[in-house]
Amino acid sequence: MSSRADINAGLRKLGKVAQAGYFVGLHIRFAAPLMQFQTYPEEWSEFYSQNGYALRDPTIAWGFSTTGACRWSLLPIPDPFNILKEAANHGLTFGLTVSHGPINSRTIASFARGDREFTEDEIAEISTTVRRLHEITEPPASLTKAQKEALRCIAEGDRHAAAAAKLGITESAFKARLISVRERLMARTTAEALQRAKEYRLL
The missing domain is CATH 3.30.450.80 (Transcription factor LuxR-like, autoinducer-binding domain)
Incomplete structure (x- = not known):
C-alpha cells in the first residue's frame, strides 16, 4: 500500500x-x-x-x-x-x-x-x-540531485521536452524523475511536489 x-x-x-x-x-x-x-x-x-x-x-x-x-x-x-x-x-x-x-x-x-x-x-x-x-508523513531529509534538477526545470517554466534537452536526458527519463519526486514527497501532482519541496526547504 x-x-x-x-x-x-x-x-x-x-x-x-x-x-x-x-x-x-x-x-x-x-x-x-x-x-x-x-x-x-x-x-x-x-x-x-x-x-x-x-x-x-x-x-x-x-x-x-x-x-x-x-x-x-x-x-x-x-x-x-x-x-x-x-x-x-x-x-x-x-x-x-x-x-x-x-x-x-x-x-x-x-x-x-x-x-x-x-x-x-x-x-x-x-x-x-x-x-x-x-x-x-515525515518529510524526507533531502532529494537526489536528479530530482532537484527536474523540479528546478519545472519551477523555471520548462516543458518536459525542453527540460529533458536541457538536462541531456530523454523525455521519458525526465518524466521518471518527476514521478520519483512526487512519490518521495507524497504529492499528487508535480506542482504540489514543487510546493512541498519549497516548504520543506529541499530546493
Whole structure:
C-alpha cells in the first residue's frame, strides 16, 4: 500500500470514531502544518476562522506545551474566549486532542463527538493512528540531485521536452524523475511536489 493509501486508511479510521469531525495538522513548522485534514461541520469551521480562534485555541496551546492525549473536559489550559463552549454549541460537545512529535515538527490533532466522551480504548486507538500518520508523513531529509534538477526545470517554466534537452536526458527519463519526486514527497501532482519541496526547504 502506498503512503497516500496509508494516510487515507488512517483518516477513515479516525472518522469512524470522531463522528462530529476532526482536525489533523501534521508536522506543524513555522506555525503551519505541512499537511492538514479536517471534517468538522462547515458552519463551525467558518465561525472558527472568522473569530481568529486558531491563535486562542486552548487545544492548540495544550498541544504545543506537551505531548500525549487529553479530553477537552480535562484540559489544564484557560479558555477565556469560551472556544470549547462555542464548539459544543456547534455539536462538538465532547472532544479529544492528541499531540505527538518534536516541537519543531509537532503533529496536533483534535477529535469530537456529540454524544459522549471518548473511551480509553478509543483514545489509545486514536493516539496510535495519529502517531502512524505522523511517521508516514515525515518529510524526507533531502532529494537526489536528479530530482532537484527536474523540479528546478519545472519551477523555471520548462516543458518536459525542453527540460529533458536541457538536462541531456530523454523525455521519458525526465518524466521518471518527476514521478520519483512526487512519490518521495507524497504529492499528487508535480506542482504540489514543487510546493512541498519549497516548504520543506529541499530546493
